[in-house]
Amino acid sequence: MSSTSSAYTRYASTAENYFNIEDILTTHEKIPSKVEQPILRLGFMDTSSDNKDIQPGTKLDLPFWLSSSLCTRRRRIISIDIPKFYKDTDREILRADANVVDLHKHGPFYYAFGTKLLHFDNPEVRDVAESLLQTYSSRFRKIMDSSQNAYNEDTTHLTSKLDESERSVFKAGQCGLNDFQSWQKRQTLKIKMSDMVANHKKRKRQEMEKDNN
Amino acid sequence: MAKMFGEKALELIRELHRSSEGTLPPYNDDTLRQVLEEMRALYEENQKDVGATVAGEQGLFAGVQFRHASLERNKRCLLAYLYNRIQRIRTMRWEFGIALPKDIKENLSEQEVLWFNKYSKGLGDYMKSIGDAGLDLTQDMQPPKSLYIEVRCLVDVGEFETEDGTIILLKKNSQHFLRRSQCEHLIRQGILEHIV
Numbered sequence: 001m002s003s004t005s006s007a008y009t010r011y012a013s014t015a016e017n018y019f020n021i022e023d024i025l026t027t028h029e030k031i032p033s034k035v036e037q038p039i040l041r042l043g044f045m046d047t048s049s050d051n052k053d054i055q056p057g058t059k060l061d062l063p064f065w066l067s068s069s070l071c072t073r074r075r076r077i078i079s080i081d082i083p084k085f086y087k088d089t090d091r092e093i094l095r096a097d098a099n100v101v102d103l104h105k106h107g108p109f110y111y112a113f114g115t116k117l118l119h120f121d122n123p124e125v126r127d128v129a130e131s132l133l134q135t136y137s138s139r140f141r142k143i144m145d146s147s148q149n150a151y152n153e154d155t156t157h158l159t160s161k162l163d164e165s166e167r168s169v170f171k172a173g174q175c176g177l178n179d180f181q182s183w184q185k186r187q188t189l190k191i192k193m194s195d196m197v198a199n200h201k202k203r204k205r206q207e208m209e210k211d212n213n
Numbered sequence: 214m215a216k217m218f219g220e221k222a223l224e225l226i227r228e229l230h231r232s233s234e235g236t237l238p239p240y241n242d243d244t245l246r247q248v249l250e251e252m253r254a255l256y257e258e259n260q261k262d263v264g265a266t267v268a269g270e271q272g273l274f275a276g277v278q279f280r281h282a283s284l285e286r287n288k289r290c291l292l293a294y295l296y297n298r299i300q301r302i303r304t305m306r307w308e309f310g311i312a313l314p315k316d317i318k319e320n321l322s323e324q325e326v327l328w329f330n331k332y333s334k335g336l337g338d339y340m341k342s343i344g345d346a347g348l349d350l351t352q353d354m355q356p357p358k359s360l361y362i363e364v365r366c367l368v369d370v371g372e373f374e375t376e377d378g379t380i381i382l383l384k385k386n387s388q389h390f391l392r393r394s395q396c397e398h399l400i401r402q403g404i405l406e407h408i409v
Contacts, residue, residue, distance in 0.1 A: 019293045024226050039275040041262070045216050063217065069282040070275075077275045186409075189358055191393075193403040196235035196308040201403055203236075204316070 022164065026109040026116065030061040033071070033078040068119050082124050086114060091131045098138040103163040110163040111136060139166065147173025151181060218255065218283035222248045222290030229297055235308070237301055240322035245291065252287050255280045302329050306336065307351060310398065352397050362393050364405040 017023040039054040046054055054060075062070070062078070070077040084090065085106040094101060103110045114132045118125055139162075146158045147170045155174070159167050182188055221244055228238050259280050262273040302325060305313060311333055318326065341347040370383040375395050383389075388408070399405040 018289065019296045021226055021230050021293060021297055024223075024290060024293055025230060028223055037275050038272065039279055040273055041258075042276050042279055047216060063219070065219070065286050066217075066279070066282050069285075070278060075274075075278070077278060188355065190409045191355070191362075191397060191400045191407045194308045194401045196305065197401065197403050199233070199235045200309075200314060200317070204314075 026112040027064045029113045031067045032081045086128045094135045098135045102161040219286040222287045225294040237320045239320040363408045
């Protein structure tokens with residue numbers, strides 16, 4: 001069973017979340033980088049230049065999995081810059097009011113990717129970490145509240161501005177609420193069709209209706 | 214804009230992420246082969262560079278590191294693709310039972326079907342070995358409240374033989390009073406409906 005929580009507990013991708021799909025997607029997010037040492041014979045990667053090699057000074061947007069292995073304490077083949085959504089201007093906005101910001105738009109894995117940034121030695125990294133923590137705690141109350149009080153209704157307007165880890169927290173809250181309600185209504189005594197089977201039948205019915213039309 | 218290795222491999226991961234827990238997209242052999250092709254090409258380039266470095270050429274380390282990271286990334290994506298598919302198939306054994314619905318079975322590769330059968334057999338052997346007469350672990354997913362339950366049939370199935378030999382005709386909308394252990398499977402499959 002995949003759990004989103006494992007995508008942000010470590011800032012390196014460890015053995016625990018090696019197979020985790022969310023972690024793989026998180027580490028694909030891009031980081032603006034600048035090449036420090038020439039990278040020979042890979043010039044074709046940079047479509048804006050005709051050079052056979054990638055020259056120092058070239059600016060590229062590399063995914064995290066690549067930039068984290070090219071920029072370690074031992075070797076600095078590239079140097080990185082904090083992505084826009086974690087820079088000071090956006091941090092200011094979050095400090096002003098964290099609840100109005102659409103974190104889903106800022107990359108669906110805002111918090112997870114933010115913790116990955118701690119891997120680098122950049123001086124701004126500590127401020128980023130503090131900002132993530134502050135943002136999370138100021139948004140959390142609203143999420144908890146809405147997840148515990150929205151029963152049997154369409155919740156898209158509540159979750160549209162949440163990033164993936166907040167959405168999984170919201171879903172957990174909803175599960176708890178639904179379980180409690182079904183216990184109150186004594187629905188727990190009833191043996192039910194397994195969810196997978198129910199969804200499968202629903203899908204089959206929809207397909208058959210489509211074929212008939 | 215930069216071109217990037219590992220894009221095809223990520224497609225596989227995205228495919229899995231998009232589909233929900235109870236389904237499996239068809240086994241994407243094509244994309245898998247393309248990723249393996251990319252890995253082979255990267256590996257050969259690295260071999261060339263290593264040979265050149267041994268012969269004395271300098272400065273090739275950055276390129277080798279770049280390609281190596283891409284190789285590791287492709288490997289991770291492929292392994293995660295295969296692993297997560299198997300996890301879902303395993304969950305399906307517990308939800309659908311031994312017989313998988315035809316349209317799901319179509320999406321599995323040969324090896325995955327083989328794996329499912331082996332897993333079912335392993336599970337069956339284990340369940341038989343518990344206690345004296347074996348124990349069906351896929352039953353009683355919730356603590357049972359009574360020995361006999363009232364059920365209504367939702368689909369025309371035909372004749373059904375209970376443990377003690379009596380034959381029951383399962384017609385649509387017929388109601389029966391059966392032993393819980395006999396019909397729990399059928400309720401979870403959606404053939405019967407439990408009436409409380």
